[in-house]
Amino acid sequence: MPLELDLPPFRCLESRPEVSISFEGRDLRVPEGISVAAALLLHGLPPGRRSAIGGAQRCAYCLIGQCFECTMTIDGVPYRQACMTTVEAGMTVERQVG
Amino acid sequence: MSTDRFDLAIIGGGPAGLAAASMAFACGLNSVLIDENxxxxxxxxxGIETERDVSILGTDRIAATTLARDAREAATxxxxxxxxxIVRDxxxxxxxxxxxNELRSASARRLLIATGARERSMAFPGWTLPGVMTAGGVQTLxxxxxxxxxxxxxxxxxxxxxxLVAVQLLRHDVPVAAILDTTPIANIRRAMPRLAGALWSGSVLRRGVGLLASLLWQRVPIYRGVNTIAAQGDGSIRAVTFKAGKRTHRLDCALLATHVGILPDIQLxxxxxxxxxxxxxIPGWTPVTDRNGKTSQDGVFIAGDAAxxxxxxxxxxxxxxxxxxAAVELGAIAPxxxxxLVTLDRKKLRRLNRERAFLDTLFFPSPDVRVPQDDAVLVCRCEAVSAGCLRALAAADVAEINHVKSISRCGMGACQGRVCGPLAEETxxxxxxxxxxxxxxxxVRPPLKPVPIGAYAAFASDDPPAEARFLYTADW
Known part of the structure; x- marks a missing residue:
């Protein structure tokens, strides 16, 4: 599924062992131990909800668990904070409206 | 479900909570250290416990590694x-x-809140665009x-x-296009009388001078007296526009990191x-504590930036x-x-407070970063409530913030006002x-984070029901 949004991708300063996660049906290879928010930023994808009011794509803003802009459906559970959740092999991540 | 019982629950595993855990152990307390990271x-x-090369970010992080290791031995x-x-039982x-996705429970005779600070937000046109982040967030990454x-x-x-973030980014070859300094020029004059005291008391000021020198050396453009910032872009940020003096500027960028100081995290x-x-x-809401961090609520202490x-x-x-x-209150040690035990800590704090007074004065946020100027700017990101909406309510004499929340939904979203609270108050x-x-x-209303309803269902508690929720006695 094409994503209408792209952010200039972040880069990782370390090489770490990788795991696979699924984002909106596509497989992403990401360093283990990092947050879901960091994993998506690394791929130039905005970790965040779509606003229930107006539908605008939001993106992780504070990255310390305060702003709830990065809430996503993770392993089927909505409203999980991508910045506070560590990636795990086989994890599924989807955008939510919220 | 059984509940683990402790003498002391320390919430927050930053420097205050870590040091508290070790001290509690030294006083003979059985404590639990709870942290969401x-x-x-x-x-x-x-990231101190997973860092491979602790030398990268300085000597204080090496000391913090020891603090974390000691805390792990001192507490659950x-x-x-x-x-x-949290309820009283x-x-x-x-x-x-x-x-x-699972609810757990722990119980303790005393509570020590050490949840630190959160960043004050600066709201301006485009601040909800992907690619606008807090400087603290960029540093956390x-x-x-x-x-x-x-x-x-x-x-x-x-x-x-x-x-600090600018220098750290440059150190990793990230191009820093500019620093837009919103510090009011008048702050410098006001802070000067406190400079001498600050110079001898802490390290932030000395480090700050070093950082500034580094930025000047690397020829990063620094614009002073900046206002009217706006993030430009469709879908994500592409540029930032702003005024410095009488001139309007436009700079292309892929990321805009903002920071206008920190506030105590008063959620707990x-x-x-x-x-x-x-x-x-500061300016901001701060818990009332005595010099030991004891609050108005029996058995509750707050330490670190949260206080x-x-x-x-x-x-x-x-x-x-x-x-x-807390150990004295529990009778674990004599008064x-x-x-x-804390004579040296008090002495050190008196010195550090002098530096804090200087920093608070120098970096006191200007009214135009505390109050969104443009009516269309969203104050509440969760519920998409604009500054104009709040001003319309104020004009109709609705200005008590919980009243405003009921009518506008400002602060009623998932963040529960953590981000918009100070902005809405100032507006x-x-x-x-x-x-x-x-x-x-x-x-503040529980739950503090979204809890799946299934987690409540699975939390079939054998514990006796809590005696009473805290009574909300505040008259606002």
Whole structure:
């Protein structure tokens, strides 16, 4: 599924062992131990909800668990904070409206 | 479900909480350290337990590694646990935490809140665009995941963290297009009388001078007296526009990092109904505590930045003092023994406070960063409530913030006012001329994080029901 949004991708300063996660049906290879928010930023994808009011794509803003802009459906559970959740092999991540 | 019982529950694994855990152990207390991050260190020492090369970010992080290691030996550590509710159950506090998708519970006779600070937000046109982040957030990505943006990055706002993040990005070859300094020029004159005291007392100022020198050396453009910032882009940020003096500028960027100082994280203090006061020097709401961090709520202590901004250097001292006071209350040690244990901590704090007074004055945020100027700017990101909406309510004489929340939904979204609270308060104060006390602050309601309903269902508790929820006695 094409994503209408792209952010200039972040880069990782370390090489770490990788795991696979699924984002909106596509497989992403990401360093283990990092947050879901960091994993998506690394791929130039905005970790965040779509606003229930107006539908605008939001993106992780504070990255310390305060702003709830990065809430996503993770392993089927909505409203999980991508910045506070560590990636795990086989994890599924989807955008939510919220 | 059985509940683990402790003498002391320390919430927050930053420098205050870590030092408190070690001191509590030294006083003979059985304590639990609860933290929502995967590892200890809090925000300032984020990623400290997983860092491969501790030398990268300086000597204080090496000291913090020891602090974290000691805390793990001193207390039962619950990492990845977000506190979602606290109730009083007879002589105990029952603390409900969310771990993954599961609710757990712990109970303790005393509570020590050490949840630190959060960043004050600056709201301007385009601040909800992907690619606009807090400077603290950018630094968290660097410290934890070891991620840096591709650049070019523009940093905007005021305060030591802004300079620090700029230097750290440059060190990793991230292009920094400019620093937009919103510090009011008049602050410099006001802060000068406090400079001498500050120079001899702490390290932030000395480090700050070093950072500034480094930025000048690397020829990063620094614009002074900046206002009217706007993020431009469709879908994500592409450029930032702003005014410096009379000129309007436009700079292309891939990321805009903003920082206008930090505020005590008062979410837990509000949840357990500790009395708050308006601290005009920050400016912001701060829990009322005595010199030991004891609050108006029986059995509740607060240490570190959560009790009022004192900085990372002061936090361990404040943690040790509060843990000792809790141990004295529990009868684990005698009062004079408690005093003896923290003599040096108190001495160090007196020195650090002089530096804090200088920093608070120099980086006091200007009204135009505290109050969104443009009516179309969203104050509440969750519920998409604009500054204009709040001003319309103020014009209709609705200016008490919980009243405003009921009508507009401002602060009613998932963040529960953590981000918009200070912005909404300042907007209402500015529009009506009322005092901070008259406008008030958002009441905190559990759960503090979204909890799946299934987690509640699975939490079939054998515990006796809590005797009573805290009574909300505040008159606002």
């Amino acid at each position: 995967p590892g200890l260190g809090g925000r300032v020492f984020h 550590v619950l990492s990845g646990h977000s506190v979602v509710d 007879h002589e105990h506090f029952q603390i409900k935490t969310l771990h993954g 660097l410290k934890g995941a070891r991620l840096v943006p591709a650049g070019p990055v523009v940093l905007a706002g005021s305060g030591p963290l802004l300079l 203090a509000g949840l357990v109904d500790c009395q708050l006061r308006w601290d005009a020097s 009022g901004i004192g900085g990372a250097e002061a936090a361990p001292h404040r943690g040790r003092i509060a843990a000792t006071a 004079d023994e408690g005093d003896r 209402l104060k500015d529009a009506t001329g009322r005092s901070a006390e008259a406008v008030g602050t958002f009441r």
